[in-house]
Amino acid sequence: MSGFHLPILVIIIPLIAAPLCILFRGKDQAFGIAMLATWGSFACACVITAQVLTGGTLSYELGGWPPPIGIELRIDALSAFLLLIVSGIGSIVAPYSRSSLLLEYVEDRAYMFYSAYLLCLCGLMGVSVTGDAFNLFVFLEISSLSSYVLIALGFDRRALTAAYQYLIMGTIGATFIVISIGLLYQATGTLNMADIAARLPEHGYDRTVIAAFAFLVIGAGLKIALFPLHQWLPNAYTYAPSTVAAFLAATATKVSVYILLRFLFTVFGVTFSFEILPTAIPLLILAILAMFIPSIVACFQMNVKKILAYSSVAQIGYMVLGVSFVTATGLTAGILHLFNHALMKGALFLVMGAVAYRIGSSNIDRMAGLARTMPWTMAAFVGGGLSLIGIPMTAGFISKWYLIQASIEKGWWYIALLIVASSLIAVIYIWRVIESAYFRDPPEDLLDVKEAPLSLLIPTWILVLANVYFGLETSLSVSMAELAAHTLMGIK
Numbered sequence: 001m002s003g004f005h006l007p008i009l010v011i012i013i014p015l016i017a018a019p020l021c022i023l024f025r026g027k028d029q030a031f032g033i034a035m036l037a038t039w040g041s042f043a044c045a046c047v048i049t050a051q052v053l054t055g056g057t058l059s060y061e062l063g064g065w066p067p068p069i070g071i072e073l074r075i076d077a078l079s080a081f082l083l084l085i086v087s088g089i090g091s092i093v094a095p096y097s098r099s100s101l102l103l104e105y106v107e108d109r110a111y112m113f114y115s116a117y118l119l120c121l122c123g124l125m126g127v128s129v130t131g132d133a134f135n136l137f138v139f140l141e142i143s144s145l146s147s148y149v150l151i152a153l154g155f156d157r158r159a160l161t162a163a164y165q166y167l168i169m170g171t172i173g174a175t176f177i178v179i180s181i182g183l184l185y186q187a188t189g190t191l192n193m194a195d196i197a198a199r200l201p202e203h204g205y206d207r208t209v210i211a212a213f214a215f216l217v218i219g220a221g222l223k224i225a226l227f228p229l230h231q232w233l234p235n236a237y238t239y240a241p242s243t244v245a246a247f248l249a250a251t252a253t254k255v256s257v258y259i260l261l262r263f264l265f266t267v268f269g270v271t272f273s274f275e276i277l278p279t280a281i282p283l284l285i286l287a288i289l290a291m292f293i294p295s296i297v298a299c300f301q302m303n304v305k306k307i308l309a310y311s312s313v314a315q316i317g318y319m320v321l322g323v324s325f326v327t328a329t330g331l332t333a334g335i336l337h338l339f340n341h342a343l344m345k346g347a348l349f350l351v352m353g354a355v356a357y358r359i360g361s362s363n364i365d366r367m368a369g370l371a372r373t374m375p376w377t378m379a380a381f382v383g384g385g386l387s388l389i390g391i392p393m394t395a396g397f398i399s400k401w402y403l404i405q406a407s408i409e410k411g412w413w414y415i416a417l418l419i420v421a422s423s424l425i426a427v428i429y430i431w432r433v434i435e436s437a438y439f440r441d442p443p444e445d446l447l448d449v450k451e452a453p454l455s456l457l458i459p460t461w462i463l464v465l466a467n468v469y470f471g472l473e474t475s476l477s478v479s480m481a482e483l484a485a486h487t488l489m490g491i492k
Helices: 003-024 027-055 077-104 107-129 133-152 158-188 193-203 207-224 233-239 242-267 270-276 280-298 304-325 328-359 375-389 395-409 413-439 454-472 475-489
Strands: 058-061 072-075
Touching (some): 072 107, 133 242, 158 207, 193 242, 242 304, 304 328, 304 395, 304 413, 395 475
16 A cells, blocks of 8 residues: 555545445444444544655645646645544544444444445545545535435434435535635636635636635535524434434534635635635624524523534634634634544534433433443543533643633733633533433433443543543644644745
8 A cells, every 4th residue: 555545545445435335235244344444544544644744735646637637635734634533533433333323223224324424434534635626515515415314314203304404504505615616717717726726816806706705605604504504503413313413513514614714724815815805803703603602502402412512503613713813823723623622522422322322312301310320421421521611631621722822812802701701601501411410310210221331432432531632632733733724824
């Protein structure tokens, strides 16, 4: 295996594995294929990341055709960081799915789940590595269409409505993005993103380019679930099978944030996006609203998965807040929170999958006294919850600390206070779950509940411990986020 071919292999492996799951059909065979594919992709991503950190940006020409004529896979620090997140989460969720599927899927459909799962993984990683704007849209649609299938495959009939709502909003967002790409092609005559960036200043920032920018920001905002374009997300994450919710919550919106970053900073450029057009202020306002309103709504929910879903909308606000600063520190904070949120929210949704496996519910009242019968599961929830709040020595604290630093650098003390205040709201909804699990008596019909099986606990605790590790040892995550931010800002 040549290291030179790793950029294409990271996509090809799950793409080939997906139809193999359909071909063999058996759940055990499909599971084995999925495990090999996800871990193979993760291994490729690790090597790619090491190569980017040591040698800089990687460029891979498909078919031997040089860009901009041919399609290019281009992996810089941001691409490698995202690739590591998506493939890492995919490889952790895959073994978790084996036991979880017994509860939430018809057994005969297991091969369909693994096929759609691998296609979704392929699409998300394809978005991360492609240097071609239209292929970015293609990979985005591969991931989106497979996501709709993953959500709708579960037992819960409400998942069908949630998947349909997600389909409608996702299609609108994708349409806006492809219109933006079409307008950019009209203006520049190329689809290579680096080539578009080079030609735009020569072309001039006319109405076509401004319209392309507007379509892109709105389309990406829908895909991100940026408040108030978030209406599809709560139901999609709540009623999706736990495995799917954990995977999508940790990866899908992060990839959409990547699209926004890639176009704002690389394609359109910092000067046009934030100096010629006043984009920073609207993003700042929407980010602050996202930090507070969904968090307040989460405080009144009874379904823990819906609490976590609204929390995800709030956490996206922190990422966009970092972008709105338009500084190296702010962008570092936003990218770092993208990574840390994948760890914390992935862990929390896996916890809820383990809870649903034993009690068949994610309602707060049904979780009363659960810490007595499922101590390891609820301890994992506490660990993920502390990181979500931003308690020191957790990953969540690091990114919020950098956000506060970025606020102070700009002299915006009130923004730093708002970051702290919004984190305190998270204490409320996380405490509601902890209070029910640790300080209430369990329902009589749940007195004999057993701890979740190891097949569910081990992947969950890997992510929980990752939250602690990256809260103490920050050299890798912070250095990659800083390198990605400097690359986007054009700082050498």
